[in-house]
Amino acid sequence: MTQPRVPGGDDNTLELACGETVGLGELDLGMREFDCDCGETHAVVMDVHPPERFLPEFLVDVLREAIETTSEEMPEFDTPHLLGVVLEEFPEAVVTHDASGDGDVGYAMVWVADFDSRRLHETIVELVVELMEHAVSHAEDGDALSRFEAEMMRFDVEEFVDQYRAERDLEAEDPYA
Numbered sequence: 001m002t003q004p005r006v007p008g009g010d011d012n013t014l015e016l017a018c019g020e021t022v023g024l025g026e027l028d029l030g031m032r033e034f035d036c037d038c039g040e041t042h043a044v045v046m047d048v049h050p051p052e053r054f055l056p057e058f059l060v061d062v063l064r065e066a067i068e069t070t071s072e073e074m075p076e077f078d079t080p081h082l083l084g085v086v087l088e089e090f091p092e093a094v095v096t097h098d099a100s101g102d103g104d105v106g107y108a109m110v111w112v113a114d115f116d117s118r119r120l121h122e123t124i125v126e127l128v129v130e131l132m133e134h135a136v137s138h139a140e141d142g143d144a145l146s147r148f149e150a151e152m153m154r155f156d157v158e159e160f161v162d163q164y165r166a167e168r169d170l171e172a173e174d175p176y177a
Contacts, residue, residue, distance in 0.1 A: 014097050016042060017114040024099060029106050033117040043120035046107040051079045054124045056164065063128070066135065083111045085127045086120070118161065125157050 013021040018038040026034075031044045032053075045053075051060045064077045074080055087094045093114040100108040113120050129152060136148045 017093050041116040043113040043117040045111045047080055047109040049079050054121050121161050122157050
């Protein structure tokens with residue numbers, strides 16, 4: 001089966017938000033970011049990367065219990081849903097490619113952000129906190145919302161990401177940092 005044409009690229013390349021292109025075969029499963037010809041570093045996420053790359057397992061479990069998906073292909077909340085939220089918030093900064101018909105690349109979906117993996121990690125945490133606040137606001141419990149908002153005032157996303165990455169020991173050689 002031939003791979004579908006990639007807008008702005010050819011059958012084997014993906015046009016990035018910065019205007020450069022990257023070969024689809026250059027995006028391997030162990031990649032979390034790459035240095036682009038544009039001079040910036042771009043985050044890379046694939047559907048096979050676990051959501052625990054960004055969030056603690058207990059929180060992923062809570063999200064899976066709380067969020068109902070409408071997809072038969074992806075009935076459980078997972079990495080594609082996280083990146084869907086990022087793509088919705090930053091449509092001009094993230095490009096995606098469906099490679100499900102291409103058995104040569106090893107992934108079904110890939111997302112490449114216009115920012116590095118650390119900024120993507122912070123963005124995902126920020127957006128999940130917003131989702132949680134939205135959910136708490138629908139609980140019709142003013143005290144719960146007030147407590148949540150007070151906790152979030154003390155929550156430091158950058159510090160959380162620092163600690164989480166250190167805890168997971170996400171060094172440059174770790175493919176899922």
